[in-house]
Amino acid sequence: MKEGEGVTxxxxxxMTVANEMRGFGEDMTEVKVVEKVLRSLTTWAFFVECTQADKPVNFAEFDEGKKEWFTSLDEGFKHTVKLGNDLKLNVKGIGDVKLVVDGITQVITRVYYVPDLTSSLLSIGQLLEKNLTVVFKRGRCSIYHPQRGTIMRSRMTENRMFVIQANVKELEQICLKTDEEENQIWHKRLGHVNYKSLRTMQYKHMVNGLPKVAEPTKLCEVCNLGKQQRERGKRYVMVLIDDYSRKGWVYLLSKKSEALDKFKKIKLKVENETGLSIKSLRSDRGGEFISKEFNEFCESSGIRRQLTTAYTPQQNGVAERRNKTLMNMVRCLLIEKQMPKWFWPEAVNWACHITNRCATASLVDKVPEEIWSGQRPSVVHCKIFGCIGYAHVPVQLRSKLDNRSVKCIFVGISSESKAFRMYDPDAKKIIISKDVVFEEGDRWDWSVNEFGTDTFVVLDMDEIQGNVQQNNEGIFMETQSEVTQHGEMSGARDGDGAQ
Incomplete structure (x- = not known):
């Protein structure tokens, strides 16, 4: 690098030389080009103050001389680092640092504690090794994450340094996203599933997108309230379970006589997806399951019936246990964000979706969805039920001066498209949108405008195809059915149902 020559x-x-070398058949990757640039920079370019922004990540090592910045520090770690001027410094520890940039807190991992270092240094090479993209352009440095986009930006100063202004003192005044809070967020996102299942799912990589979860230090108040209460009433939902994979489905009914129609739909669905036939159906002796029409359909389809004896629910234990799991989760989902009870249909559907992606004692190192589909599911799309989200409004539905988003409530995901189901309390309708910005820490203030509704109007923001009505006052089916690929199907009956 010539004396007085700028980085640009x-x-x-x-780059001109690199392109010429590529023309001669040399393997000049972008990583090699950046490494060659960094090696040839003068000494001043290696002293850069740095930090990180947004969420806790594990992507790079930093050199840090301020011991008080560390939230955790292993002083037993010993190492040495070499600066651009060949100066070697002793590393006397490694740990985590929490910094604030533009009001956003970042937990940075694998930070070297170097007492003799006066400035914080960022290893660009290690950023590249972790598949991050570093771009120097027009006096700016930008670091991009492959999933979250831009995570850090800096302008070049007069002395040709890229400095990130970080404020550690703000950490005492703001609410940090600690490991404990991260645990609680995923506990809430997955319907207050127990922490043992969360740790098992993460440790054995049963789903994608789930971070490491630690043992909680305090009890979850929502779990204590939701899992110790018993809802009463006469509302019903039909739950069917595949005995082999433990994957479940739920169908909302307006009356018990609809059970046969729903069973016909699930029969067609599972047989099309698996290429197998239902051999056996296990259920209790509820009138909807022993009717003449139901028996004739099973007989014509070659489905063997298995009915439990009176007052012996343990004969249908799988379905009984699933009924309890779903109801516990539904109560927790409604309590968490203080949602009105008339949201129970959405909560049931979301609880079923979550349960299919959570560990169960009957399966080894896999979740029901993976057993059923053969593909490991992801939980990245999971948000806290009832949290606030801002759904983008397409240009077709707004004028130039209208708001570009609408404040809604997250109530699940769409079964027809890759999008979220968002409830608009002001318009009293369900919005299907894939462009949503979430605030999982916020909830709707129902004390201001709590109301019930007999129907939800569903508006698909992507297709703009009009309104579709969805019944919200179904009944909570006291029976469940369990479908199996290998020929077993069972059902259970919950005496009181849910409210």
């Missing part, structure tokens, strides 16, 4: 001009010369 020098980088342009390097």
């Amino acid at each position: 001009a020098y980088f342009g010369r390097v």
Whole structure:
């Protein structure tokens, strides 16, 4: 690098040479080009104050001389680092640092504690090794994460340094996203599933997108309230379970006589997906399951019936246990964000979706969805039920001066498209949208405008195809059915149902 030459001009010369070498068949990857640029920079370019922003990540090592910045520090770790001027410094520890940039807190991992270092240094090479993208352009440095986009930006100063202004003192005044809070968020996102299942799912990589979860230090108040109460009433939902994979489905009914129609739908669905036939159906002796029409359909379809004896629910234990799991989760989902009870249909559907992606004692190292589909599911799309989200309004539905988003409540995901189901309390309708910005810590203030509704109007923001009505006052089916690929199907009956 020439004396007095700027980084931009020098980088342009390097790229010209790199392109010529590629023309001669040399393997000049972007990583190699950046490494060559960094090696040839003068000494001043290696002293850069740095930090990180947004969420806790595990992607790079930093050199840090301020011991008080560490939230955790292993002083037993010993190492040495070499600066650009060949100066070697002793590393006397490694740990985590929490910094604030523009009001956003970041937990940075694998930070080297170097007492003799006066400035914080960022290893660009390690950023590249972790598949991050570093771009130097027009006096700016930007670091991009492959999933979250831009996570850090900095302008070049007069002395040709890229400095990130971080404020550690703000950490005492803001609410940090600690490991405990991260645990609670995923506990809430997955319907207050127990922490043992969360740790098992993460440790054995049963789903994608789930971070490491630690043992909680305090009890979850929502779990204590939701899992110790018993809802009463006469509302019903039909739950069917595949005995082999433990994957479940739920169908909302307006009356028990609809059970046969729903069973016909699930029969067609599972047989199309698996190429197998239902061999056996296990259920209790509820009138909807022993009717003449139901028996004739099973007989014509070659389905063997298995009915439990009176007052012996343990003969249908799988379905009984699933009924309890779903109801516990539904109560927790409604309590968490203080949602009105008339949201129970949405909560039931979301609880079923979550349960299919959570560990169960009957399966080894896999979740029901993976057993059923053969593909490991992801939980990245999971949000806290009832949290606030801002759904984008397409240009077709707004004028130039209208708001570009609408404040809604997350109530699940769409079964027809890859999008979220968002409830608009002001318009009293369900919005299907894939462009949503979530605030999982916020909830709707129902004390201001709590109301019930007999129907939800469903508006698909992507297709703009009009309104579709969805019944919200179904009944909570006291029976469940369990479908199996290998020929077993069972059902259970919950005496009181849910409210």
